[in-house]
Amino acid sequence: MSASSPPAPSRALVIAAFATIYLVWGSTYLAIAIAIETLPPLLMAGVRFLIAGVVLYSAARLTGAARPEPRMWRSALLLGALFLLMGNGGVVWAEQRVASGLAAVLVATMPLWTVVIERMRGAPTPPPATIAGLLAGLAGVALLLAPGGGRVDLLGAAVLTLASISWAYASIISKGQPLPKSGALSSGMQMLAGGGCLTLVGLLNGEATQLASAVPSTRSLLALLYLIVFGSLLGFTAFTWLLQVSTPGRVATYAYVNPVVAVTLGWAVAGEPFGLRHLAASAVIIGGVALITATRRR
16 A cells, blocks of 8 residues: 555444444435425425535534635536435425425435446446346335336336436536545535525526415424535535445445335335335335345445
8 A cells, every 4th residue: 555545444433334224314315304394395395405515514524625726516416416416405395296205215226326327437347137127126215106006106106216217326426526525624615605596596496486475394403414514514514425335236225224214214204105116115125225235335
């Protein structure tokens, strides 16, 4: 190893970061559903990331992180738009139409899109096991959306699919972007950029009028606070750091743990319906994703 190579990250820190994106992010789907009960969705998400971004950026700069270069802000804007405006914003908007647990299941298709996008960008043809996992995941989505009882709202499902594709693409290109060495500074910049985009789109969508006439409940405000502290300050920081020290394939494993957490909480806390068809489709999707990520890790 060369003298200039950075030290390997602590194993305990890596495990803690994975546990955060596995468990905390799984719980954020229910928190989003509660927050948007009385708060406009895109403005809620914008405020969430702007506050978290200010905290992270300020903390990083006060503890010695260098002032970011203009090219780093351009990268932060690109990734913030892909991860937070299109990715998280799509989830928040779609949860007006799709139950939180099922939203998590559809977002779990993200590793499938990672495989497709990497192949389109010139990666070698994936091995048969990866292709089998891809087909299984798509079959699970088809089962979930097929006509009949318990079908998921199609528009909501389409937005969730686009959100997953955007998140997958951002995960792939993030390693090639010029970003600060400080993970906190990088996360804060992306949150500021993404939160600004979400707020702007929310205002253009007329959500300011909705906010002015709404009376936010204590329940929704507490959910927003949870999203800021745990979903953003802890969760997104852990995610962006893992993208720098691990591989997109390993990081993507959160996608088949989050739905289990989200579905369980949605059913137990919010009383969201989850029938046999949903269970079967979810099992097929998560099984396909698990097969893909296990193959990619080998």
